[in-house]
Amino acid sequence: MKKILVNILFIVAVIPSFIKADSNSIMQTANEYYKNNRYQLAIDEYNKLLLDGFEGTSLYYNLGNSHYRLGKIGYAILYYEKALKLSPNDEDVKHNLALSKLNLKDKVDTLPPFFIFNIWEGLLASFSVTGWTIIVYIFFILVLLASIAYFFSRNITEQRISFFTGVGLTSVLILSIILLTVKMNKEFNVKDGIILEPSVVVKSSPDYSSKDSFQIHEGLKVRLEDNVDDWIKIRLDDGKIGWIMQKSIGII
């Protein structure tokens, strides 16, 4: 019995730290390359980590920086967006993304959103899916504690306090569950992509022989709506729809 426990402890505690050490050394080398202005080598190192299934704000952010230095604005924006998805409040990521977007060729008009939507979107964007899950969990535990306090209260004042606290906590819990659901739905059903090729002719249907609808350039963020074979249906912010090849786009 003890042996099994020790084994489990070993697996749980030691193996991840090996993997961690390995990833740390790769990050270190990659960052060294970056500091010495050898951006392509840095990208190769970072990509090794991506291939091994690692992710992280700093990884995506550093990759974005390396691509930016090489002038690959499309990739830079793609990785900044990925970093922003993991930590929506990172100052550095926001700054570099805004700067990269200055290099965009396409100016797509977006309708100014209604201010309530703005507040809602801001609230959604303030945490990642994991962040929202943790918030839901915290409030869930608090609601449980409040209900225990209610039943264990010794006089009317205590009871009253625990009751109203419980009601307040429950409403916050419900709100955060709704936010989590919407956020998850957004994350898994609504996919955005970044154009990676310098210029792409968008077709009206998934076929080379179909008519050309419009042309877009590197770095533009588009919504992905459908795919047929190697073709992806995209929608621009101003409502334009068309099909492009899968290889010319990177999914955030």
Next chain:
Amino acid sequence: MLQKLVLISLLFFNSFNFAQSFVATVDNNKVGENDRFQLEFTFEGKNLNALKQFNPPSLKDFRVLSGPNQSTSMQIINGVSSSSLTLSYILMPNTTGSYTIGSASIQYEGQTYTTSPIKITVIKGSPKTKDENNNSGVSNQEIAENLFIRASIDKNRVYQGEQVTVTYKLYTRLNIAAQMSVDKLPQYQGFWAEELETARNISFSNEVIDGKQYKVGLLKRVALFPSQSGKLEVTPFELTIPIQVQKKKNPNNIWDDFFGDPFGRSEIIEYPAKSNTLKIDVVPLPENNKPNSFRGAVGNYNFSASIDKQKTKTNEPITLKFDINGTGNIKLLELPPFELPNGFEKYDPKTDEQINRSGKISGTKKAEYLLIPRIAGSREIPVIEFSFFDPESKSYKTIKSKSFKVDIEQGQGSDNYTDQENIQQLDGDIRFIKTKFDDVELQNDILLLKPGFWIASILPMIASFVLIGWKRKQDKLSGNQQLLRYSKAEKVARKRFKTAKKLLEQNNVETFYSEISQALFGYLEDKFHIPKSEFTIEKAVDELLKRNIKPELVDKMKINAQKCEFIRFAPGTNPSQAMNEMYQAFSDVVIDIERSIAK
């Protein structure tokens, strides 16, 4: 002969009805070297669904042009129905000689049926016999010589963004019978394609190629603008063209006399025509001497810019107009960039394009920028440059507009308006990479989908339910009604006061006092958890003082309680007045205590 035999055998079997047969036939067992012939396996029987495992013979000596093609038929003769399944091949011999087609087998209701082998003699076929034996009378090769689609381009080497025109022409010496249908449109990968105008109906002209006169019709013209450099390809254009061919009489075939066209002796063949693949060499634009204002325009253009007024007031818009016309890809033309002096706000331009799609793509692009001056003063919009690459002269050209002077007077409305985007200032360079990378971890699943998360949320829930359940049970067991009594004390007191009021009206002195004192004492007992047996006024006073209730109120309570005890046993001369006073005093005390507790 064989056909007759088959016919007889069929009749023979039919007379026994429901009998099964499986035979192999060929339409001709003496065929020319270049001839096709048909091989058929026919099964006759009642229930075709019971057929299994058809094993065709080896056809390695022949080329299978088509097959096995399956057809079924059903007939009712003298009330007896029979069905037949035919599997047919169209074959062509490889070389001359004599060959045997082996037996085929099929399973039907557990029994295996086989066909007898067939001998085929292949002779050297003259073109004449070929025509006679050919199904259509004309070979595809012959058609291909007389009918083809040719794709041609006006230039083999173009610059990126320069127009290259592809023309698809149909050459024919045959009669086209009906509307042709498109099988596959060419693919212009790497190009921006713009279809050029062609006549709706194809009109044919004559052209002589290699001494033969062809009728030539224009099918399609497309202007292509390469969007990348390198060797690019345009895939063929594929059409199915129905053509009318003369059929020659075949004296050997008696069926022809019956079924052939007795008048024109012509036939319609669906011929799949295919154009050639085009290869275009796209040269990238030269890098040297590339002007800064170059935005990818290739062609030959004229450019002019103008503004609608030179004098305006703040917040009153002026319009800056661009007019670009010429030949080239107007649709993808980017407007020249320009700089605005400070204090101007620029709105996105309104653009208008007119494109002429005959021959070389040309047209005009007009754009109107709405500019709103926010600050008064005299400003100058600098020279606007428009650059393009002219493939004719192989050089970049730049057209400059003049600069525009604008006088802006102070108009009405506030002038401290600032564009919000101007405030947002961005540093010139990206920030440095992150040197802390603790967050780099193996991509993990979503927290919500992990079993651990659910265990961690369900366990506390169960625990709290158990705890609450236990607590409630404990309360019940220990008879802890304190809390209940505490919360109901006020209600009970109010009820007693109501009864007392009634007694007061009835002038029932004795009961009134006992009720009213019960109201006060009962309330105090419940509220301060004093067991009934231990209750005395002194104890109640102690308890009240312990809870920080004002001493005056406590005194008032004490005096009234003692007064009540006294009056109760020695009612005065005016009992109803005393009762009224007592009632008022007691209810005031209870209300005051309740208020000070609630604080």
